[in-house]
Amino acid sequence: MRNTTITAVMATTILIAGCGKKSSSSSATPPPAQADAVSASSPISQPALTAWQQGDKAAAVSSFLAADWSARPLFAADSPLSLTESQFAALSAADRQAKANVMTAQLDSFKRLAAAVSQAGNDAASKGDAAQARKCFTALKQCGTALASPNCLSLVQLVGQALIKRADTELAKIGQ
Numbered sequence: 001m002r003n004t005t006i007t008a009v010m011a012t013t014i015l016i017a018g019c020g021k022k023s024s025s026s027s028a029t030p031p032p033a034q035a036d037a038v039s040a041s042s043p044i045s046q047p048a049l050t051a052w053q054q055g056d057k058a059a060a061v062s063s064f065l066a067a068d069w070s071a072r073p074l075f076a077a078d079s080p081l082s083l084t085e086s087q088f089a090a091l092s093a094a095d096r097q098a099k100a101n102v103m104t105a106q107l108d109s110f111k112r113l114a115a116a117v118s119q120a121g122n123d124a125a126s127k128g129d130a131a132q133a134r135k136c137f138t139a140l141k142q143c144g145t146a147l148a149s150p151n152c153l154s155l156v157q158l159v160g161q162a163l164i165k166r167a168d169t170e171l172a173k174i175g176q
Helices: 002-017 032-036 046-053 057-066 085-089 093-126 130-147 154-174
Strands: none
Touching (some): 093 130
């Protein structure tokens, strides 16, 4: 019950924080050349997140669209986003708090990336490129579906559900 309350408070905080905040997290990410040569066992989100963190919005959106969101793992093994709810609950209170802080920053960055993908879809739709818009919103929905998996933390699932809802709304506007 307490973990559910903590997770709900964190989700609300993240959702209220919005997409415009700058993440203060830093991570050891591979250079772009290595990111392009991602192996099959690499986290699905890593190429897009790496490009995003390096400030290359176009490459980040492109990587997001090219990702196979049905593959696993979604996140790096050392990321708190890769934990299950039971793994998170098994941590000590101090470790949970530390991981929650990192998780918040990582989810904020991921949400900003997803917002850029959504904006790319809206831009394509406004230019009459329904196929590109559909590609953006379909990728957003596939990502949301992956994040909404019961194997993910509740907070990650909430972000996934929000992405699905956004994608469905936008796909309805352009016709699936």
